Each structure stands twice: as structure tokens, then as C-alpha cells.
Amino acid sequence: MKLLKTGIATVVLLGPLAFSNAAHADGFYASTFTGLAFQNDQTSSGGGDRIDISLDNGFVVGGALGYKLPVGGFRVEMELAYRENDITAGELLSDPTIAFSGDNSSLSAFGNVLYDFDNILGIATPYIGAGIGIGGVESDVVRQNAVNDVRFGGPTRTEFLYQGIAGVTIPLGDTWDLFAEGRYYVAPGVDFDLIDTALNTRETFDSSYEVIQLQAGLRFKF
Numbered sequence: 001m002k003l004l005k006t007g008i009a010t011v012v013l014l015g016p017l018a019f020s021n022a023a024h025a026d027g028f029y030a031s032t033f034t035g036l037a038f039q040n041d042q043t044s045s046g047g048g049d050r051i052d053i054s055l056d057n058g059f060v061v062g063g064a065l066g067y068k069l070p071v072g073g074f075r076v077e078m079e080l081a082y083r084e085n086d087i088t089a090g091e092l093l094s095d096p097t098i099a100f101s102g103d104n105s106s107l108s109a110f111g112n113v114l115y116d117f118d119n120i121l122g123i124a125t126p127y128i129g130a131g132i133g134i135g136g137v138e139s140d141v142v143r144q145n146a147v148n149d150v151r152f153g154g155p156t157r158t159e160f161l162y163q164g165i166a167g168v169t170i171p172l173g174d175t176w177d178l179f180a181e182g183r184y185y186v187a188p189g190v191d192f193d194l195i196d197t198a199l200n201t202r203e204t205f206d207s208s209y210e211v212i213q214l215q216a217g218l219r220f221k222f
Contacts, residue, residue, distance in 0.1 A: 026070040028222040031179070032063040035215025037083040039104060042139075044152075044192060046205035050093040051152060051194065053141070055104060058085030060213045064112070068221075073116035079131065082107045083185070083211055087141055090152075092194075098150060100141045106187065106209065108135030108161055116169070127181075129165035134158065137187045137209050154193030154202075159209075161187050169219070177219040185211040 037058040044051045062081025069075065083106055090100030114129030139153035167181025187209035194203045 026068045029066050029068065029177075029219050030063070030222075031066065031077075031217055031219040033081075033179075033181075033215045033217025034059065034061045035213055036060070037085055038212045038214075039083075039085040040208070040210045040212075042104070042208055044205035044207035046191075046194070047203040049194075049203070049205075051090065051100075051205060052093075053090040053100065053104075053152075054088045055085040056088045058083060058103075060211075060215055066112075066114075068116075073118050073127075075112075075114040075116065075127075075129075077112045077114070079110040079112055079133075080108070081110070083213065085211070090141060098143050100143060100152060102139070102141035102153075104137075104139050104141075104209070106135055106137045106161075106185075106211075108185070109133050110161065110163065112163075112165065114165060121168075123170060125169045125171075127165075127167055127169060131163045131165065133161045133163075135161050135187075137190050139192045139207070149197040151195045151197070152192055152205075154195060157187075157190055157192075159187040159190050161185070172218075175221050177221070178216070179219055180216040181214075183213040183215070185213060 037060040039055045042053040060083040064077045064079035066077030086103045087101050092098045110131040110133035112129050112131035114127050116125050116127045136156040137159045138156040141152040143150040163183050163185045165183050169177050169179045171177050190207050190209045192207050
């Protein structure tokens with residue numbers, strides 16, 4: 001009986017504190033982030049030809065509005081981000097003398113679902129997540145030092161997107177968090193055009209757009 005009374009007293013005394021912490025842990029937040037974007041080498045094929053493009057390390061910037069659910073470790077958020085990578089080399093299989101320059105870029109809007117693994121690393125909280133979205137994907141590539149204008153890309157494509165997320169959160173106080181994460185961003189089934197303005201020809205090439213992002217940011221909890 002004495003043990004039971006002690007347990008009840010502990011719950012009465014510490015229960016409000018625990019509820020307060022839990023309530024503070026959930027709720028709305030806003031975040032902003034920036035980092036490096038590594039786009040995989042891009043191979044595009046069409047009309048019996050192929051274009052191979054290598055890209056330099058680029059950048060990503062973005063932000064999100066989210067909500068941490070009061071049950072479990074789940075969060076949901078809406079994210080807007082932009083990433084860009086410069087072309088370092090490009091080759092058209094049928095004409096290796098054509099050297100390409102320019103950049104690839106994408107502006108995206110995502111809905112993400114994330115799960116926080118609370119209370120397993122002490123001060124740091126690892127998390128994983130996934131997102132689906134829609135956005136513009138653009139390849140703005142031109143031929144270097146050419147008499148005629150050869151371009152690869154065409155108009156911005158609006159594409160279905162998905163991404164995987166893994167990261168870690170470190171609290172900086174009651175309202176601010178620091179986080180670092182990696183993301184794998186994919187626009188499946190994207191295609192671009194090879195346009196020769198002198199010959200007035202346009203050929204559509206099946207292509208790809210895959211980016212690995214290493215980024216860090218701050219999260220403000222309302």
C-alpha cells in the first residue's frame with residue numbers, strides 16, 4: 001500500500017510536467033535549409049543517339065512548414081526547395097566535337113512524412129522520411145563556340161517527384177533546433193529536347209534527374 005501511495009504521489013507531482021513537455025514537443029514549426037547538391041551523371045537517349053553529361057557540385061536552398069503530431073514520433077510538412085548544378089562536360093555520341101555547357105535546375109514543392117526516433121541518442125534525435133511532390137525540371141545546356149546554335153533541354157518540364165530523407169536533430173533550446181540531413185531526390189521519366197536551330201530540328205531524348213543533397217538548417221517551433 002505504501003508503494004502504491006508513493007507511485008500515485010509521483011504521478012500527481014510529475015504528471016503535469018510530463019504533459020507540458022509532451023505538449024511542447026508537438027505543434028507547428030518552420031524550417032530553412034541550405035547545402036550541397038550532387039547530381040548524378042546524366043545519360044539521355046533518343047533518335048538512335050545519346051548525350052552524356054557530367055555535372056559539378058551544386059547547391060540547394062529551401063524551407064518548410066510542418067507539424068509534429070501529438071502521438072508517436074511522426075511529423076508532416078510542406079516543403080519548397082530549389083537546386084542547381086553546372087555542366088562540367090557533355091558529349092553527343094554522333095558528334096563528339098560538340099562540347100556542352102550550362103546548368104540543370106529544379107524548383108520543387110513536396111509533401112513530406114517524417115518519423116523521429118525520440119530518446120535513443122540522448123541529445124540528438126535521428127529521423128527518416130519520404131516525400132512526394134511536383135515541380136519544374138530544367139536542363140539549360142548550349143554548345144560552346146558553335147556557329148550554329150545547338151541546345152539541349154527545351155522548355156521547363158513539370159514532373160512528378162519523390163525523395164527519401166535521413167537526418168538528425170539537435171535542440172538549441174525550447175524553440176530552436178539544428179538539423180543535418182541527406183536527401184535522395186528523383187524526377188523519374190523526365191525527357192529533354194535536342195534542338196538545332198540552324199537545321200530547324202528537334203529530337204526528344206529520354207533522360208534522368210537524380211540528386212543527392214547534403215544539407216543543414218534551423219527549425220523554429222511555434
